[in-house]
Amino acid sequence: MRFAVVQFPGSNDDRDMAFALKSVLGVDAELVWHRDPELPPTTRAVLLPGGFSYGDYLRCGAMARFSPIMAAVRRFADAGGLVLGTCNGFQVLCEAGLLPGVLRRNRGLHFVCETSCLRVDNAETSFTSRARAGQVLRIPIKHGEGAYYATAHEIETLEANDQVVLRYCEPDGSVTDAANPNGSLGNIAGIVNAAGNVFGLMPHPEHAVEAAIGGTDGALLLGSLIDAVESGERTLA
């Protein structure tokens, strides 16, 4: 297996992520149980899916980061492995300290499910190579706690290093407060770590891979990850 989709109790988009990778994009993807101490040895990328791990009755992702599999994910990431967390997966990555910042309650206090416009601010990452810089992607969001927050210093660092990959924007690409669905600082929708191998985003690329069900812009992000895995394998070979 090359693409490992971690299944926490309460994960909801786990099967959808596996479906997008396997049935739509045609790569080898499987679910990995959260209590497994190790990732399968053939793992080339890890995906932390959306949902409500452990019910998220505490802070979102705060319990999941203690799952045995997360130690293995951390080792995988530290060794340069590619990790992508969507929605609850992004929250878990932040709670685990693999990405800076936290996701707070949406400023409108309601859960929000809608198609969001996202501007690609960095198309040079392993997760965005199939997109153009400045391109506007239409990918759904669905979360109650997606307001990205980090200290002024952390934000400054993210901006200086081009780690802000996606921002909520208007259909024309302009970044406005009206286009910000949850109150994220700087309209931040997705970030990578400094090494560029860990990516977290609130939107759901796995729900935008089929033309008649949510469109195909999500396939640009997942496809970029597939490209990165395949080029990594070529380099290894």
Place this chain on the structure above:
Amino acid sequence: MSAAEPSVDLALARAHGLADDEWERILEILGRTPSYSELGIFSVMWSEHCSYKSSKLHLKQLPTRAEFVLEGPGENAGAIAIGDGLAAVFKIESHNHPSFVEPKQGAATGVGGILRDIFTMGARPVASLDSIRFGPLDDARHRHLLAGVVEGIGSYGNCVGVATVGGETGFHECYRGNILVNAFNVGIVDADRIFRATASGVGNPVIYAGSKTGRDGIHGASLLASAEFDEESDAKRPTVQVGDPFTEKCLIEACLELMRTDSIVGIQDMGAAGLTCSSFEMASRGGTGIEMNLDRVPRRAAGMTPYELLLSESQERMLLVARDGEEERVCEVFHRWGLDAMVVGRVTADGRMRIHSDGEEVVDIPVDPVAASSPELDRPAREPAELRERQKLDPTSVAPEEDPEAALEALLDTPELGSKAWIWRQYDQLVQGNTVLGPGGDAALVRVKREDGTPTRKALALSVDCNPRFCFLDPRTGTLAAVAEAARNVACTGARPMALTNCLNFGNPEKPEIMWQLREAIRALGEAAEALGTPVVSGNVSLYNETLGVPIHPTPTVAMVGLLDDWERHAVSHFTAPDLAVVLLGETREELGGSLWLARRRGLEQGAPPAVDLPAELRLQRLLARGVAEGLITSAHDVSEGGLAVALAECCITGPERLGAEIELADRLRPDALLFGESTGRVVAAGADAAALLAAAEAGGVPARAIGRTGGDRLRIGDGRGDAWIDAGLARLHRLWSNALPRRLAEPGEGA
């Protein structure tokens, strides 16, 4: 018997909501005075909520069979074959009383309960709808109730990972003292792997799984759901349960995993009346008995009595009968998902429910008289005295609409017709990745996948409908209209309406006028289901929806499931492209009775509701399926509340991009009836080839007329003589429509 238990007599039986003759019957069945626990069991099992005693007799008339029906009423949910070896399992259920007492948890547990009905059958729940009704939003309490119910539905459905893909929201004075929350779910299962709630195989273990049992929800079914509200109702808040969607999610996965094995014989969720109802129903269906030891029931609180353990309505619990010897394997799966699982009893051959606690036998009751042979009443019914008067409407006494454009604007700005985006934005509409059409259109469309994730070409079309104003004026016609509209909505996507489930929300059946409404509605439900070929495969009856003697309008909510053979070939409800022909299908009559226009612009809730012509309805629905399949129809939108003018405006403003239309409506009818009357059986269709569509309509026996073309950024409705009744910019209409709910809830809406 425990010393702390009260002594059982007629007075205590009455306090449990039992009638005097029911008390006599209990003494007869047992041949002795019941124990306190036994009294509790009889009171819940014979409550209106569990026994359907007032409606059973009448529900028997409903058409429930067809070649494709795999499971009709009587099981946890209905099931129909949808091809590819798969079945759709669905049901709608009410959670009205709990939601009025505690809106968030009441609505949340309503969703949880209906989901359990679906996965109990072995099906993975894939999509939910909700039909919710409130009092006027100028009442702060109803703003609170709306917000709470929506939060409850969202918090449960989102967390449990089942998409909420549609529904309906209504507002009316009659719900001020009693809101309605009806939750629908549909699941998918291999047609040959449907599970039944039966306890068979003498000696097989009875296993309790899921949440621990607490003191929550005791007597929810008997005292809360089976009685009217009064000034004391707030004191009933402890009878409302608290939902835990995370546990439910784990329960779904564990149960579905087990159902792929051969370990399970039967399974039933512990819903209303908890452990009592589930064990009695399973034994009754299996023709067996059950012996159970309450000491083994996982519990949340210390010192719980047998009475409490038997009647608790703690959520997220299941009762399973496994094959003998499979106990460990079954419990291991639940434990892996972090859930309690415990063998609490065995299936017996003696047809009795024998329950032990702390070394004593606390219950010994024959199963059948309690479950299968519960009371069946033929309550007196009488047409309400004022009904005929209410149905009278002299059209000449109704002042003609002086400003049709202002009327259209006013109607789009009502909470009834305004955008519900504020509500459904709070629901995960996408999870499981099958939502072809989400909320906001005539019907939702959900692609069908197999349990292993393999997609099929098929999709289910889902709609839930009722017009309570029609039902109030004439329960029979109103119910016919509800079935017809639900089927028409499904047909607007191009799908064939297949089967329906219903939730009959009525007042106190002990009043002959209410009983008459219920009987009329059930008769009409059967008539319409028969005529449209859509059998009734499941349902729920919610009575006693009154406060201080004031009943709700009769509200027979109908949820229709349709089947589309190719999910990529469907119509949408909004206009999709400029320069398409707009065709009105169906016949417009001079029918203003019961219309929203009459209620809102003239303050009258009066007249006969529009007639329902079922054969014409069937012809229209067949034409829609054919028109969509052949590509003649790219958009189709049902004409319902607000009439033709509102339907046309919705076609223009509800899509991802606004698109106008130029319409001419020359007609002999009075203009307000033409624009705002609610004649049934009509659809606004759009397609590239008007001639081909009109020819198809003629061949299909459907009246049709080309009324205009799409294009521009205005909706112009001309009177056919050179003048326009309505000529409105879409931006303004869209803003009014979008802000109808947010502005009343003081929430952010669409800016200027």
